Amino acid sequence: MALKGNCLVAQSGGPTSVINASACGVIQEAFKTAEIDKVFGAVHGIAGVLNEDLFLLNDEKPEEIELLKVTPASALGSCRYKLKSIEASEKDYRRIIDVFEAHNIRYFFYIGGNDSMDTANKVSQYAQRVGYELKSVGVPKTIDNDLPITDHTPGFGSVAKFIATSIKEVGLDARVYDYPTVTVCEIMGRNAGWITAASALAKEFEDEAPHYIYLPEIPFSLEKFEKDVKAAIEKYNYCVVAFSEGVKNEEGKYLSELATENAAVDSFGHVQLGGASEYLQSYVQKNICKKVRIVNYSSIQRCAAHLASLRDNEESYMCGQAAVRYAIEGHTGKMVGMMRQDHPEYKCTTELVDLNDVANKEKKIPREWINAEGNFVTKEVTDYIAPLIKGEVKLNMENGIPRYARLEKKLIEKKLEVWNVK
Amino acid sequence: MALKGNCLVAQSGGPTSVINASACGVIQEAFKTAEIDKVFGAVHGIAGVLNEDLFLLNDEKPEEIELLKVTPASALGSCRYKLKSIEASEKDYRRIIDVFEAHNIRYFFYIGGNDSMDTANKVSQYAQRVGYELKSVGVPKTIDNDLPITDHTPGFGSVAKFIATSIKEVGLDARVYDYPTVTVCEIMGRNAGWITAASALAKEFEDEAPHYIYLPEIPFSLEKFEKDVKAAIEKYNYCVVAFSEGVKNEEGKYLSELATENAAVDSFGHVQLGGASEYLQSYVQKNICKKVRIVNYSSIQRCAAHLASLRDNEESYMCGQAAVRYAIEGHTGKMVGMMRQDHPEYKCTTELVDLNDVANKEKKIPREWINAEGNFVTKEVTDYIAPLIKGEVKLNMENGIPRYARLEKKLIEKKLEVWNVK
Numbered sequence: 001m002a003l004k005g006n007c008l009v010a011q012s013g014g015p016t017s018v019i020n021a022s023a024c025g026v027i028q029e030a031f032k033t034a035e036i037d038k039v040f041g042a043v044h045g046i047a048g049v050l051n052e053d054l055f056l057l058n059d060e061k062p063e064e065i066e067l068l069k070v071t072p073a074s075a076l077g078s079c080r081y082k083l084k085s086i087e088a089s090e091k092d093y094r095r096i097i098d099v100f101e102a103h104n105i106r107y108f109f110y111i112g113g114n115d116s117m118d119t120a121n122k123v124s125q126y127a128q129r130v131g132y133e134l135k136s137v138g139v140p141k142t143i144d145n146d147l148p149i150t151d152h153t154p155g156f157g158s159v160a161k162f163i164a165t166s167i168k169e170v171g172l173d174a175r176v177y178d179y180p181t182v183t184v185c186e187i188m189g190r191n192a193g194w195i196t197a198a199s200a201l202a203k204e205f206e207d208e209a210p211h212y213i214y215l216p217e218i219p220f221s222l223e224k225f226e227k228d229v230k231a232a233i234e235k236y237n238y239c240v241v242a243f244s245e246g247v248k249n250e251e252g253k254y255l256s257e258l259a260t261e262n263a264a265v266d267s268f269g270h271v272q273l274g275g276a277s278e279y280l281q282s283y284v285q286k287n288i289c290k291k292v293r294i295v296n297y298s299s300i301q302r303c304a305a306h307l308a309s310l311r312d313n314e315e316s317y318m319c320g321q322a323a324v325r326y327a328i329e330g331h332t333g334k335m336v337g338m339m340r341q342d343h344p345e346y347k348c349t350t351e352l353v354d355l356n357d358v359a360n361k362e363k364k365i366p367r368e369w370i371n372a373e374g375n376f377v378t379k380e381v382t383d384y385i386a387p388l389i390k391g392e393v394k395l396n397m398e399n400g401i402p403r404y405a406r407l408e409k410k411l412i413e414k415k416l417e418v419w420n421v422k
Numbered sequence: 423m424a425l426k427g428n429c430l431v432a433q434s435g436g437p438t439s440v441i442n443a444s445a446c447g448v449i450q451e452a453f454k455t456a457e458i459d460k461v462f463g464a465v466h467g468i469a470g471v472l473n474e475d476l477f478l479l480n481d482e483k484p485e486e487i488e489l490l491k492v493t494p495a496s497a498l499g500s501c502r503y504k505l506k507s508i509e510a511s512e513k514d515y516r517r518i519i520d521v522f523e524a525h526n527i528r529y530f531f532y533i534g535g536n537d538s539m540d541t542a543n544k545v546s547q548y549a550q551r552v553g554y555e556l557k558s559v560g561v562p563k564t565i566d567n568d569l570p571i572t573d574h575t576p577g578f579g580s581v582a583k584f585i586a587t588s589i590k591e592v593g594l595d596a597r598v599y600d601y602p603t604v605t606v607c608e609i610m611g612r613n614a615g616w617i618t619a620a621s622a623l624a625k626e627f628e629d630e631a632p633h634y635i636y637l638p639e640i641p642f643s644l645e646k647f648e649k650d651v652k653a654a655i656e657k658y659n660y661c662v663v664a665f666s667e668g669v670k671n672e673e674g675k676y677l678s679e680l681a682t683e684n685a686a687v688d689s690f691g692h693v694q695l696g697g698a699s700e701y702l703q704s705y706v707q708k709n710i711c712k713k714v715r716i717v718n719y720s721s722i723q724r725c726a727a728h729l730a731s732l733r734d735n736e737e738s739y740m741c742g743q744a745a746v747r748y749a750i751e752g753h754t755g756k757m758v759g760m761m762r763q764d765h766p767e768y769k770c771t772t773e774l775v776d777l778n779d780v781a782n783k784e785k786k787i788p789r790e791w792i793n794a795e796g797n798f799v800t801k802e803v804t805d806y807i808a809p810l811i812k813g814e815v816k817l818n819m820e821n822g823i824p825r826y827a828r829l830e831k832k833l834i835e836k837k838l839e840v841w842n843v844k
Binding site: 011015043044047048071072073074075077078079080081161164165166168169170172173174175176177178179183201202205293294295296297298299300302303304305306307309386389390391392397399400401402404406421 | 433437465466469470493494495496497499500501502503583586587588590591592594595596597598599600605623624627715716717718719720721722724725726727728729731808811812813814819821822823824826828843
């Protein structure tokens with residue numbers, strides 16, 4: 001017989017357009033599950049658990065819960081708090097179990113990236129060690145698509161769709177003039193270039209943007225970059241470059257580091273923080289052409305739920321649901337993975353992944369999926385990404401803009417002594 | 423009896439999400455008009471006319487012409503070439519009339535902003551002076567919404583809708599953490615703050631973004647800004663600020679000028695171009711809080727046709743159609759203006775505006791539409807903008823991203839001697 005008790009859902013790491021769809025999947029599935037009584041949310045992830053900052057999702061309006069399906073960012077609240085190893089900080093783990101015990105929480109669903117999967121795993125291990133019956137399951141989420149084993153991660157399809165669309169539009173915008181222009185587009189991704197690679201989907205014809213794609217997987221050379229851009233200007237009179245924020249030169253230095261190395265202190269006594277885009281802009285202005293526009297997607301890209309991928313959205317919800325079912329079946333220390341079937345047509349199902357196999361590993365773009373010159377991706381990449389950006393989410397428009405969920409998050413009365421994680 | 427002959431349509435200035443919808447209105451209406459035979463497009467606006475770089479829109483595929491309705495940027499090509507006065511550069515005007523005469527162009531439709539309206543006017547005047555029968559009508563276009571007389575301008579509703587939506591999303595993204603964060607959002611608008619003001623539509627509740635709106639219409643004070651941001655951080659633990667790129671301090675200096683005043687020469691021998699956002703980021707980091715994110719909408723905002731306003735889109739098309747009808751009725755030296763009726767419900771019709779009344783005047787946000795503190799807009803602004811962002815354009819999605827028009831633009835054989843505007 002399955003374990004009975006309450007459950008807790010929490011979110012962590014950087015927001016995405018669909019992390020709330022996963023939360024909605026967990027919550028609505030938990031509501032339907034006989035073994036689960038109350039559904040708690042933790043405000044600000046594991047930090048909220050430690051602080052006993054909990055609220056009841058059963059008390060939220062069902063229509064707001066439903067709206068979570070289309071709402072970007074982390075509606076429960078996120079954190080960057082990183083648990084140390086059990087050995088290094090057992091009191092954190094003891095506290096988590098104390099909080100769980102105080103509220104009879106027997107199911108823990110943690111939606112997040114690599115660090116959060118690690119947390120879900122360690123909490124599961126510690127519960128077993130101290131003999132507290134708990135099922136802890138991780139739900140993957142990251143725009144970076146850099147988790148191992150799982151075919152892709154919830155959140156990636158939506159950012160990929162937005163980037164491909166916007167680069168198409170920015171490309172049309174960049175080519176209207178009769179003088180040469182260069183546009184440098186900075187896209188998220190510190191170590192893996194998946195999001196930047198998605199810009200390739202914007203390109204149907206040779207003259208279209210992006211003309212070049214520079215990824216963290218390939219050492220960046222200014223000389224090669226200059227040659228590339230000049231060739232595009234020569235041919236098309238404009239050049240749109242998509243590059244990952246995490247691009248590094250041959251010595252392993254980030255372009256943003258190079259930008260600040262020679263930077264002066266500004267009028268506020270601060271080092272002027274030129275980013276990678278400013279670095280490239282300055283280089284192009286000096287060596288190639290004067291008209292250089294910076295397009296930095298910053299947080300716009302990861303919360304553009306108005307253009308979320310329907311497939312990503314549905315799969316994210318499915319992962320949330322699956323987490324509940326796996327936990328009820330008795331699994332713990334596991335993550336919901338996604339398995340792809342490409343033939344005869346794309347289909348995605350969930351699978352159980354051992355969290356020990358996931359923690360602290362990164363999935364980068366394989367070298368053979370990048371062209372020989374290292375300045376564009378191959379058809380393997382666009383074939384891989386194309387099914388993930390399919391379909392559009394139907395939005396609830398109100399007065400011309402999307403209506404997103406608004407939770408009350410009324411904190412429950414605390415049962416334990418005060419704890420203060422900041 | 424109306425004048426018979428060919429017509430020419432051209433685009434100028436910065437792209438928008440709907441300037442092609444206006445072009446489509448002109449083209450499709452011209453196709454239906456008995457008095458108009460061929461429909462020429464000029465590549466790169468008036469520069470293309472001078473260069474005799476013309477192509478036939480009759481030769482383009484009808485489905486691509488139809489796609490112009492939803493395609494962002496300037497599909498015909500734009501320019502920044504500014505005609506001098508007739509006195510100062512009569513040879514330019516003579517050349518334009520020569521090109522028109524060589525191709526029997528009797529109708530000239532120029533879609534653009536303030537400068538383009540001025541060009542349409544001067545070309546009309548010069549044609550009259552030299553006795554060349556021509557009807558020249560301007561179709562307004564500018565995301566800035568800064569043209570006088572017309573209630574609003576095609577292009578504004580779409581950028582307003584995108585900014586309001588994205589600021590809502592960025593606001594949700596900015597508030598997920600348990601530590602204080604400041605987000606500075608830089609929005610287009612050198613002298614008029616209409617686009618930035620549209621961000622107010624994102625805010626439904628007091629705790630929502632944007633917390634403050636800084637406009638070029640109000641002198642910017644760093645002290646007031648600091649007080650504002652600290653108050654929001656105190657109350658909400660996050661602060662999202664929307665400001666126009668054209669914000670100036672009490673001495674009339676752009677923030678971007680202040681940013682570069684003390685900037686050093688970078689490693690490429692260039693002055694490090696910190697923009698207004700970097701200036702505010704640095705100030706906040708020194709005086710308020712460490713976590714500051716820059717969101718600079720750059721060209722993303724003006725070409726985000728994937729979220730164009732249906733109303734703006736339809737009105738832009740209507741303005742293109744109206745231009746043709748006004749010209750056929752014999753009007754010249756006029757611009758299509760937009761008249762609003764708000765009661766019993768919003769309705770917009772076109773009107774004829776004398777181009778002499780439009781040229782070189784700017785419509786800014788009236789002082790009484792900005793709050794007393796100068797850090798937000800009043801309900802008059804949101805009431806004014808709300809109808810303009812209504813409805814969503816149906817996109818032609820292909821492989822998960824919008825399919826936009828692709829014109830051939832096969833240049834016709836030149837009849838005159840070579841001319842070379844760059």
